[in-house]
Amino acid sequence: MAVFEWRGIDARGKEINGLRDADNVKVLRTLLKKDGVLLTKALEGNAAKKANARNVDFGKYFQRVSSLDVAMMTRQFATLLKSGVPLVESMTALIDQMENPLLQAALTQVRDKVNEGSSLHESMRHHPIVFPALYVNMVEAGEASGTLEAVLSRLADFLESQARLQGKVQGALAYPAFMGLMGIATVMIMMVVVVPKVTAIFEDFQQALPWYTRALMFSSDVVTGYWWLLGAMLGLAIWQFRRWLATTEGRSRWDSAVLKMPLFGKLMLMVAVSRFARTLATLLKAGVPLLRAMEITKNVLGNVELMKVIEDAGNSIREGESIAEPLKRSKKFPPIVTHMIAIGERSGQLEEMLENVASSYDAQIDARVQAMTSLLEPMMIVVMGGISGFIAFAILMPLMRMNEFIN
Secondary structure (H helix, E strand, O other): OEEEEEEEEOOOOOEEEEEEEEOOHHHHHHHHHHOOOEEEEEEEHHHHHHHHHHOOOHHHHHOOOOHHHHHHHHHHHHHHHHOOOOHHHHHHHHHHHOOOHHHHHHHHHHHHHHHOOOOHHHHHOOOOOOOOHHHHHHHHHHHHHOOHHHHHHHHHHHHHHHHHHHHHHHHHHHHHHHHHHHHHHHHHHHHHHHHHHHHHHHOOOOOOOOHHHHHHHHHHHHHHHOHHHHHHHHHHHHHHHHHHHOOHHHHHHHHHHHHOOOOHHHHHHHHHHHHHHHHHHHHHHOOOOHHHHHHHHHOOOOOHHHHHHHHHHHHHHHOOOOOHHHHHHHOOOOHHHHHHHHHHHHHOOHHHHHHHHHHHHHHHHHHHHHHHHHHHHHHHHHHHHHHHHHHHHHHHHHHHHHHHHHO
């Protein structure tokens, strides 16, 4: 069976396209006709690749499927199913209005697999970038329990909350990063352009220059004359760091160090705890078994040290322990979190308690992000002001001495 890239016209006269498996073009035309699509063009496998190579769309290399795109699609999917629209027709409606071509292509292939008799979750499992394990397992639980619409609504809520959380953290880091880059660029311009021109007048100055001026001139000479070497060293350092980070030991040490950082460590832990609690609560409410839910939750934390804790907790649960005890022994999770989980287990309201933990930590993340932003802004101003002041001081002091010497 081959994969065809096709174009056609639907019943409303709208031109549509997509990907579909078929034995040949004739079978493809028959399959599309059943969906109310008139085939106008079909390219098979390598032919499609060659055609695309002649018409390269460089924009596709920058396209991604964001969490908000998937959340919006999931919300619309749930709404269509709740309205009584059949599964395949719902997916066709979603495909017609998708603006992201990558998401549209994935949905098209999923719909085609469902049309051929596959279950929805099995069809989605072939697209892990768009539909991760958490998504697929929740859809599987929804199909098994007959509550797919409700599960999709929960999924949409979850994806939207995670996107908001990610946006808050990225927003907190964006301004300091921008200020830092602008500051570095300003200092480099001063060192390469301004400082050499000003310090050139010191060459005929017979008196010894102060140490800070000599240090500034040396730094300027290094940056101006060996910028290519500095760039190569920086690139090599980044490459070595990424290579070390790819190792198991390197990743473990780095993730452990991240949690101990003065400003960002606490924030990263809070984000991980919130993600753990909300993900586990969402999976359990969808009917996913606890051990499977723990395994999926482990993979969304993004920190090897915390992933080890969840993995150990899963092993302890298999041996008959509660969730709270292994989390408490690890000393990675805050005590209030383990206490609330223990209470939820004893009262039979674990999902609600986990959601309370997530909501509480989301509020704390908001407050901490605002505090960090308020603190980082003046810190960046002070640092950049100090560097600029040092450069100005190192230049002006010899000029003032020169003026006194001339007078």
